[in-house]
Amino acid sequence: MLKGTEWFASDRPDDHMRPKTVNDMRRFIEGMPKAELHVHVEGTLEPALKLELARRNGIELPYRSVEEMRAAYDFDDLPSFLRVYYEGMSVLLTEQDFRDLTAAYLTRAHSQNVTYAEMFFDPQAHTARGVAFETVIRGIRRAQEEARASLGIRTRLIMCFLRDLSAQSAMATLEESRPYRDWIVGVGLDSDESGNPPIKFKAVFATARAQGFRLTMHCDVDQEDSTRHIWQTLDDIGVDRIDHGVNSLEDEALCAEIVRRGLALTVCPISNRCVAGSLKALEVRRMLEMGMRATVNSDDPAYFPGYMNENLVATWEAAELSREQIVQLAVNAFEASWAAPEEKLALRSELDDYVASQGAGRQGEPLVRG
Ligand code: ADE
Numbered sequence: 001m002l003k004g005t006e007w008f009a010s011d012r013p014d015d016h017m018r019p020k021t022v023n024d025m026r027r028f029i030e031g032m033p034k035a036e037l038h039v040h041v042e043g044t045l046e047p048a049l050k051l052e053l054a055r056r057n058g059i060e061l062p063y064r065s066v067e068e069m070r071a072a073y074d075f076d077d078l079p080s081f082l083r084v085y086y087e088g089m090s091v092l093l094t095e096q097d098f099r100d101l102t103a104a105y106l107t108r109a110h111s112q113n114v115t116y117a118e119m120f121f122d123p124q125a126h127t128a129r130g131v132a133f134e135t136v137i138r139g140i141r142r143a144q145e146e147a148r149a150s151l152g153i154r155t156r157l158i159m160c161f162l163r164d165l166s167a168q169s170a171m172a173t174l175e176e177s178r179p180y181r182d183w184i185v186g187v188g189l190d191s192d193e194s195g196n197p198p199i200k201f202k203a204v205f206a207t208a209r210a211q212g213f214r215l216t217m218h219c220d221v222d223q224e225d226s227t228r229h230i231w232q233t234l235d236d237i238g239v240d241r242i243d244h245g246v247n248s249l250e251d252e253a254l255c256a257e258i259v260r261r262g263l264a265l266t267v268c269p270i271s272n273r274c275v276a277g278s279l280k281a282l283e284v285r286r287m288l289e290m291g292m293r294a295t296v297n298s299d300d301p302a303y304f305p306g307y308m309n310e311n312l313v314a315t316w317e318a319a320e321l322s323r324e325q326i327v328q329l330a331v332n333a334f335e336a337s338w339a340a341p342e343e344k345l346a347l348r349s350e351l352d353d354y355v356a357s358q359g360a361g362r363q364g365e366p367l368v369r370g
């Protein structure tokens, strides 16, 4: 299983030996305007920034270097990852910390031609440590505004509830978010799924819906009762999107219903490899072939080593996707985004212009692998 110490596929020393068509396709993916719909902002906390913030805030970490920290990223399932993820957040204390964290992610995303990003944040993971909701959201918001002005990247914020806490705590967090209603486009559900089904949060999500929030929920990969949980997100919650949701492929009727509703799934291949042992790249391909609106995303890229481009390249290589399918993944993400209609049009036309400029607009063009 891949550990945090192993790095991007694109850093391979034999890169120059690879067939030209392979490098062409990689360049195509890297240059393509992309939307990211599944990234936890706290999961973008790179080791170097974690060390810097620890120093700034006088916090003692059990690691002295980036290498030591990466070596300790030795998770192989969701609970073991979550322990490292929550521990890492201890360095985030001030509004400036949240600004710096978000700014670093948006700079990196922009460098990969991500033109639109919807970021999750976990307010309860901070308020439980005594960091005010206001501190968290004001810092993130400042970075969003700065990145829009300086880089042109468009962003939205999705507030996640921690499913291993109570529904009452989620409801209190929803209430706490009220003054910032206009800064949050939707609500989600993350953390440990085991024993915490979607239905536990039915009333919270109904209230959020009534307040005008978009709804999504994590249905993590290879969890117990996974298809039952995905059915609950449809029948009991009425989600607008599903995060992960790869196990839906085990249930034909569930897939048909997801297609009928036109729901997008935010698949995170490198994350899957780290916590479930496989990219699930063939599953992404199957979803596309079945008309499911699959998208590819990075989840927690500072921990699961790969941002958008690395996730797309890994998926393309493992599933031998065609160029048309790569473009379909990008189209799905823009179309399933919660951007305003006029923004969506602008974002889509940037993608369409890019595809046309690359001579990749012909339908059904297979990728000739060298
Ligand atoms: N919180 C951060 N990353 C997560 C993931 N991949 N699954 C569930 N909760 C998370």
Ligand code: ZN
Binding pocket: 038, 040, 190, 218, 243, 299
């Ligand atoms: Zn996630």
